[in-house]
Amino acid sequence: MRRVSTSPRIEWRQLPLIIIGGLLIGFVFGEAIKAFAPLPPATVTTKPKPRI
Numbered sequence: 001m002r003r004v005s006t007s008p009r010i011e012w013r014q015l016p017l018i019i020i021g022g023l024l025i026g027f028v029f030g031e032a033i034k035a036f037a038p039l040p041p042a043t044v045t046t047k048p049k050p051r052i
Helices: 015-036
Strands: none
Touching: none
């Protein structure tokens, strides 16, 4: 009788591809979220007029 493994086996040769793919997907989604996020309110600074 053969023992059945319940945990999936890791294909170590595919691990670098999985890591690079995850980083690429994270980068794309991060840039998309930044592109559609509302911009913070801009602060306008003015120089005071010199008194004569």
